[in-house]
Amino acid sequence: MDLAELRRQLDDVDRGLVDLIARRLELVAGVGAAKAGTDTPVRDAGRERAVLDAVEAAAEERGVSGELVRRIFRDIIGYSVDRQVAELIGSPEHPAVVGFQGVPHAYSHLAARKHLAGRGWEAGFRGYPSFAEVVEALTTGECDLAVLPVENTTAGSINQVYDLLQDSDVHVVGEETWRVDHALAAVSDVAVTSLTRVLSHPQGLEQCAAFLRSLPDAAPVIVFDTAEAMRAVAAQNDPTWAAIGSPEAAEANGLVVLRRGITDQAENFTRFLVLAREPIAVAARVPSKTSLVLVTSHEEGALLRCLTLLAESGHSMTKLESRPRPGRPFEYLFFLDFEGNVADANTQQVLEELGRTALSVKLLGSYPAKVVRADTQGADAFEALIQ
Numbered sequence: 001m002d003l004a005e006l007r008r009q010l011d012d013v014d015r016g017l018v019d020l021i022a023r024r025l026e027l028v029a030g031v032g033a034a035k036a037g038t039d040t041p042v043r044d045a046g047r048e049r050a051v052l053d054a055v056e057a058a059a060e061e062r063g064v065s066g067e068l069v070r071r072i073f074r075d076i077i078g079y080s081v082d083r084q085v086a087e088l089i090g091s092p093e094h095p096a097v098v099g100f101q102g103v104p105h106a107y108s109h110l111a112a113r114k115h116l117a118g119r120g121w122e123a124g125f126r127g128y129p130s131f132a133e134v135v136e137a138l139t140t141g142e143c144d145l146a147v148l149p150v151e152n153t154t155a156g157s158i159n160q161v162y163d164l165l166q167d168s169d170v171h172v173v174g175e176e177t178w179r180v181d182h183a184l185a186a187v188s189d190v191a192v193t194s195l196t197r198v199l200s201h202p203q204g205l206e207q208c209a210a211f212l213r214s215l216p217d218a219a220p221v222i223v224f225d226t227a228e229a230m231r232a233v234a235a236q237n238d239p240t241w242a243a244i245g246s247p248e249a250a251e252a253n254g255l256v257v258l259r260r261g262i263t264d265q266a267e268n269f270t271r272f273l274v275l276a277r278e279p280i281a282v283a284a285r286v287p288s289k290t291s292l293v294l295v296t297s298h299e300e301g302a303l304l305r306c307l308t309l310l311a312e313s314g315h316s317m318t319k320l321e322s323r324p325r326p327g328r329p330f331e332y333l334f335f336l337d338f339e340g341n342v343a344d345a346n347t348q349q350v351l352e353e354l355g356r357t358a359l360s361v362k363l364l365g366s367y368p369a370k371v372v373r374a375d376t377q378g379a380d381a382f383e384a385l386i387q
Contacts, residue, residue, distance in 0.1 A: 021076065024076065024080075025079075025080065025083065028080040028083065028084065029083070031084070032083070032084040032087055035084075035285075038285075039284070039285055040285065041285050041287065042081060042084050042085055042088070042285055042286050042287065043081055043287050048077055051073065051077065052070050052073055052074060052077070055069050055070065055073045056069055056070045078118075078370075079117075079118055082118030082119060083118065083119075083120060085119075085286050085368045086118070086119040086120050086121070088282070088283040088285075088286055089280055089281070089282055089283070089286070089368065091119065091120070091121050092121060092144065095121075095122035095123055095124060096116070096121055096122070096123045096124075096143075096144040096145050097123070097124050097125075097126055097142070097143040097144050097145075098112050098116060098123050098124070098125050098126070098143060098144065098145045098146070098147060099125075099126050099127075099128055099134045099137045099138055099142070099143035099145070099146045099147070100112050100125065100126075100127055100128070100134060100146070100147050100148075101127070101128055101129070101130060101131050101133075101134050101148065101149075101225070102127050102128075102224075102225035102226075102227055102228065103127050103225055103227045103228050103231065104125070104127065104227060104252065105227040105230070105245075105246060105248045105249035105252045105253075106127070106225050106226055106227035106228070106245075106246075106249070107149070107178055107180060107226060107227075107245075107246060107270060108147055108148070108149060108272065109125060109127065109227070110178060110246060110248060111147055111149075111176045111177075111178040111270070111272045112125055112145075112147040112176075112272075113125065114176060114178065115147065115174060115176040115272070115274060123145075126142075126143055129224065131148055131158075131160050131161055131164055132160075132164060134146045134148060135148075135164050135168050135170060135275070138170060138275060138276070138277060139168060139169065139170065139277065141277075144276065144277075145173070145274055145275065145276055146170070146274070146275040146276075147176065147272050147273070147274050147275075148161045148164075148272060148273055148275065149161065149270050149271070149272050150162065150271055150272065150273050151270070151271045151319075152180070152203065152207070152268070152269070152270045152271075153265070153267060153268055153269045153270075154180075154206075154207045154263065154264065154265050154268050155203045155206055155207055157321055159323065161273070162321060162323055162335050163323060165273075165293070165335070165364060166293055166323070166333065166335075166362070169277075170275045170276065170277065171275065171276055171277070171278060171279040171280075171364060171365040172273050172274070172275060172291050172364045172365035172367055173274050173275065173276045173279065173280045173365055173367050174273075174274035174367045174368060174370075175271060175272060175273055175274060175289070175367065175368075175369065175370050176271075176272045176274060176370055177269050177270070177271055177272070177370055178269065178270050178272065179268070179269055180207070180246075180263065180268040180269065180270055181246065181247060181260065181261065181263075181268075182204060182207060182208055182226075182244050182245065182246075182261075182262050182263050182268070183244070183245065183246065183247045183250055183257045183258075183259065183260045183261075183262070184198070184208075184211075184242050184243070184244055184257070184258045184259040184260075184262055185230060185233070185242060185243055185245070185247075185249075185250035185253075185255035185256060185257050185258060186233065186239060186241065186242040186243075186255060186256055186258055187233065187234060187236075187237055187238070187239055187241075187254075187255060187256070188239045188256055189256045189258070190239045190240070190258070192215060192218075192242075192258055192259065193215070193217070194239070194240055195215055195217070195218040195240055195241070195242050196217060196218055196219065196240040196241070197218060197219050197220075197221050197240065197241045197242070198212060198215065198218045198219070198220050198221065198241075198242050198243070198244060199220075199221045199222075199223050199229035199232055199233060199241065199242070199243045199244070200220070200221075200222070200223065200226055200229045200243060200244035200245060201222070201223065201224065201225055201226045201229065201245075202222050204226045204229070204244045204245060205220045205222065205244065207263045207264060207265075207268060208244055208262045208263055208264065209264060210264045211259070211262040211263075211264070218242070226243070226244065226245030226246060226249060227245055227246070227249040227252075229243035229244065229245055230243045230245050230249040230250055230252070230253045230255060231249075231253055233253070233255060234253040234254055234255055242258065243255070244262070247260065273291075274367070279365050279366070280365075280367065281343065282341055282343060282366055282367060282368055283343070284341060284343050284344055286341070286368050287339070287368065287369045288339070288340065288341035288366050288367060288368055288369055289318065289337055289338065289339055289340070289366070289367060289368075289369040290337070290338055290339075290340045290341065290342060290347060290351075290363070290365070290366045291319075291335070291336070291337045291363075291364040291365055291367075292335075292336055292351075292354075292361055292362060292363050292364055293333055293334070293335055293336075293360075293361070293362040293364065294306060294333065294334040294335075294336050294354065294358050294360075294361055295325065295333045295334075295358060295359045295360040295361075296334070296358050296359060297358075297359055298328075298331050302358075303334065305357055306354055306357055306358055307320075309350055309353050309354055309357060310338055310350060310354075313346060313349070313350040313353075314346065315338045315339060315340045315346075315347070315350060316338060316339045317336065317337070317338045318337045318338060318339060319335070319336065319337035320334060320335070320336055320337075321334065321335040321336075322334050322335075323335065339369065340366070341366045342363070342366040343366070347366075351363065
């Protein structure tokens with residue numbers, strides 16, 4: 001067969017794959033309908049692991065990478081769970097305007113698109129130069145939702161966003177994860193040793209520090225966004241300039257990807273919060289998380305008493321972040337996430353007890369969880385952690 005015929009057959013196979021994915025999603029909708037009116041949880045971790053194990057084994061029997069197939073099906077299962085959750089929480093009455101920090105194809109934009117696609121909601125996206133401007137646009141009604149990063153598995157927490165949560169009247173209505181696949185891109189396929197400048201967001205440069213040390217003649221240049229770095233390199237049209245960012249941003253700007261997977265840690269994920277002006281109600285059978293800001297008295301054991309209340313009530317804490325308390329030098333407030341839903345009586349009770357124990361409690365929201373407690377070991381634990 002000649003090349004044209006081979007490509008035609010590949011196109012046929014690709015269309016067949018899309019048809020099969022569509023059919024699978026139809027069956028998933030049937031599963032959701034069968035669960036309706038029952039207390040059956042949306043997620044079945046045991047079933048998910050069994051599916052992943054089965055497709056991995058089937059792939060390896062056919063000489064296909066089991067890891068590749070497992071990763072593909074993990075994404076499909078995550079999307080399927082999102083669609084079931086979307087049926088239980090409803091959708092906006094009109095296409096939502098979603099704010100994010102950066103320009104199109106920045107990681108925040110990609111995560112926002114992923115989240116809205118999983119919900120099946122129509123949306124338009126609007127980028128802003130800073131986190132503060134995104135939150136301001138949300139509070140003034142310029143956008144309906146905001147998607148902001150709060151932590152990265154390599155670089156840690158993003159403190160500016162936590163401070164905005166404390167100071168603003170917004171509510172957490174969801175979370176999203178994005179696997180950060182940093183790529184190095186330039187205007188042409190040049191040797192990396194010829195590069196003189198590498199542009200990226202400070203976190204992009206930090207997360208690829210080891211790779212950058214292998215380029216002693218390339219000076220790191222900070223820009224406000226990874227996608228903006230790609231745009232700037234394309235505009236400069238200098239083959240000695242390169243940018244670090246998403247492969248999607250490189251493609252959108254017509255750049256050539258010189259290297260992929262250049263992060264210091266292979267498993268590099270960013271967690272994002274989805275914010276709205278009003279809270280949402282989440283059905284009890286949806287795996288949920290509650291976020292709050294906790295202010296304790298400045299005395300021995302004050303925080304421990306609050307955490308003990310959570311532990312004794314059976315709630316699993318998933319995040320604890322301290323931030324300076326405004327106007328009170330060397331005193332701190334705490335951002336706390338735990339598995340639970342305010343629709344549940346047990347969660348309501350522990351929140352009441354925290355209110356009596358702490359100086360103040362600000363409830364940020366209860367929302368469908370994408371990052372859940374790992375209930376398995378090894379690689380499966382990571383798959384349970386990041387949907």
